[in-house]
Amino acid sequence: MINFRRSAAVLLGLLATAALTGPVPAAAADEEPTAEPPRVELVLDVSGSMRAADIDGRSRISVAQQAFNEVVDALPEETQLGIRVLGASYRGKDKKVGCQDTQQIVPVGPVDRTRAKAAVATLRPTGFTPVGLALRSAAQDLGTGSTTRRIVLITDGEDTCAPPDPCEVARELAAQGTSLVVDTLGLAPDEKVRRQLLCIAGATGGTYTAAQSADELTDRIKQLVERAGDTYTRTPTVVGGASACDSAPLLAPGVYSDREAFSEHRWYRVPVRPGQELRASVSMSLDRPVNRDYGVLLRATAADGRELVRGADADSGRADVISAGLRWSATADDEDADETERTAVEPATVCLVVSNSLAPRPGTAVRPGMPVELTVDVVAAAPAPDGPDLGRGWVLLALLTLAGLVTRWWVATWREN
Numbered sequence: 001m002i003n004f005r006r007s008a009a010v011l012l013g014l015l016a017t018a019a020l021t022g023p024v025p026a027a028a029a030d031e032e033p034t035a036e037p038p039r040v041e042l043v044l045d046v047s048g049s050m051r052a053a054d055i056d057g058r059s060r061i062s063v064a065q066q067a068f069n070e071v072v073d074a075l076p077e078e079t080q081l082g083i084r085v086l087g088a089s090y091r092g093k094d095k096k097v098g099c100q101d102t103q104q105i106v107p108v109g110p111v112d113r114t115r116a117k118a119a120v121a122t123l124r125p126t127g128f129t130p131v132g133l134a135l136r137s138a139a140q141d142l143g144t145g146s147t148t149r150r151i152v153l154i155t156d157g158e159d160t161c162a163p164p165d166p167c168e169v170a171r172e173l174a175a176q177g178t179s180l181v182v183d184t185l186g187l188a189p190d191e192k193v194r195r196q197l198l199c200i201a202g203a204t205g206g207t208y209t210a211a212q213s214a215d216e217l218t219d220r221i222k223q224l225v226e227r228a229g230d231t232y233t234r235t236p237t238v239v240g241g242a243s244a245c246d247s248a249p250l251l252a253p254g255v256y257s258d259r260e261a262f263s264e265h266r267w268y269r270v271p272v273r274p275g276q277e278l279r280a281s282v283s284m285s286l287d288r289p290v291n292r293d294y295g296v297l298l299r300a301t302a303a304d305g306r307e308l309v310r311g312a313d314a315d316s317g318r319a320d321v322i323s324a325g326l327r328w329s330a331t332a333d334d335e336d337a338d339e340t341e342r343t344a345v346e347p348a349t350v351c352l353v354v355s356n357s358l359a360p361r362p363g364t365a366v367r368p369g370m371p372v373e374l375t376v377d378v379v380a381a382a383p384a385p386d387g388p389d390l391g392r393g394w395v396l397l398a399l400l401t402l403a404g405l406v407t408r409w410w411v412a413t414w415r416e417n
């Protein structure tokens with residue numbers, strides 16, 4: 001289980017265009033971005049099991065209500081928030097009726113804090129757990145658009161009403177390509193629940209967290225809601241990295257999404273002319289439990305395999321995303337080659353290699369791969385700096401302030417399970 005430890009640090013991306021030579025590269029979407037407010041719907045389980053008093057000596061529902069109140073007070077003004085509940089109204093024993101028990105108690109829109117908190121305060125654990133139906137309904141509540149929508153599912157139990165099976169619903173939503181990410185929060189230390197919530201999150205590029213205290217739940221909901229505001233105003237272009245440079249896709253400046261298996265290397269190519277500078281960064285979302293000794297590496301190599309520069313870890317501090325970035329100029333000195341060798345093999349095309357040393361924990365699904373988001377930028381090379389060599393990745397603060405990846409979930413336009 002991944003336990004929340006600290007608030008997210010966000011890296012903002014810079015996109016630019018440049019004249020490129022050689023074959024025409026795959027281009028990221030170039031439409032004018034449409035300004036859209038973050039859209040989030042909280043889906044809260046109010047089934048009978050939420051009465052259990054096993055979180056800090058309090059009932060699960062009371063902990064969820066307190067966390068929700070704190071989150072609402074801290075919401076950015078521009079956030080559009082909705083609330084949907086499941087198992088909140090039907091008190092009978094008829095499963096057919098109880099498994100239709102899901103309602104939107106606050107429509108998605110500008111936050112009315114008083115109304116939202118009052119609606120949640122009156123909830124009392126009651127009925128069945130139709131998670132699949134609630135997810136499908138929440139997706140309809142959020143609608144579609146050019147930016148990612150987020151569902152934050154808070155539950156203590158597995159679906160008791162399938163069909164529809166919540167994992168199948170998550171795959172269905174992912175296949176629709178509606179830029180929808182489902183993050184899941186589990187309130188009970190149950191292995192079956194954990195597997196189901198991991199499946200839902202993995203199918204949509206979201207994350208799973210086991211919240212084992214009131215503070216963890218509050219902090220994690222805040223993080224997920226805030227992340228909705230960190231998405232790009234345009235959808236990343238889906239791209240498939242290759243296993244070698246010579247067969248890798250050509251990329252123009254832009255933002256791209258991919259998935260990478262555990263301990264895999266994926267290759268991409270970027271045309272860079274003399275006098276130009278390549279800037280690239282990558283973020284990988286840890287959407288399932290992994291061993292702690294993980295890492296992500298971003299490298300730029302020549303077509304002949306010679307390494308040009310190795311990226312530096314962004315050290316974002318996020319528990320569920322790891323990032324790296326690099327800069328390289330086509331006129332940069334290569335300390336590993338003499339002048340004659342550099343002139344002979346200087347590449348017209350730079351190969352970007354995204355590698356990871358991630359290892360799954362026992363029982364963790366290995367398919368689909370981990371969500372990856374890659375930013376590529378090619379600009380006019382800057383004069384050589386007086387300070388440390390930015391081109392070799394030692395000082396990346398200036399770059400990472402401008403170019404970086406947020407996992408959003410982001411990565412919601414290409415999910416494969």
